[in-house]
Amino acid sequence: MPLVLPLLLAVLLFCIGVYGILARRNAITVLMSFELMLNAVNLNLVAFDAWRLDGLATGQTLAVFVITIAAAEIGLGLAIVLLLFRGHGHVDVDAARDLVEVDRVRTNDLAEKGTDR
Template sequence: MPLILPLLLAVVLFCVGVYGVLARRNAITMLMSFELMLNAVNLNLVAFDAWHLDGLATGQTMAVFVITIAAAEIGLGLAIILLLFRGHGHVDADSARDLVEAPAVEEAR
């Protein structure tokens, strides 16, 4: 199989992920878009590893590390989203920016 086919699929996946991050404000959709982008990176790693044929399987090894990091990221992200939903009843990313505490202002005496 030519190398261009998995690379084109990876480009499409990555572009869909970027669109999902930039256009959507729902935190769950943003997490899914991050996962799409990481899957596109994994596809590139495995495709280049199969194309290079060095026998070390470095691309596949790096893909396993990316999958591990993605699993940790999704676990932490879902925990934050659940806390946001329990506390405020929404998972809107724009509204979550407003939750930052304002700096304390000393009262003039």
């Protein structure tokens, strides 16, 4: 099989992932887009490994390693999204950026008053 076909598919998947990260505001959609980008990288690794024909499985081994790291990343990411939803009732990425500043100001105000949360 020619190397061009898997590489074109990987570029398409990567571009869809980049679009999903840049254009979407839902945190779960952003995580899914990031996973799509990682899968495009995995496709590149396996395609180049098959193209080399050296008998070693280095590309496939790296792809399994990336899948393992991605599984840990998605578990941690979904836990953070769940905490965000429980605490604030939404999973909007743009609003989550604003919440960091609001919590910091609120914590400083409470510290000045000498009260605990």
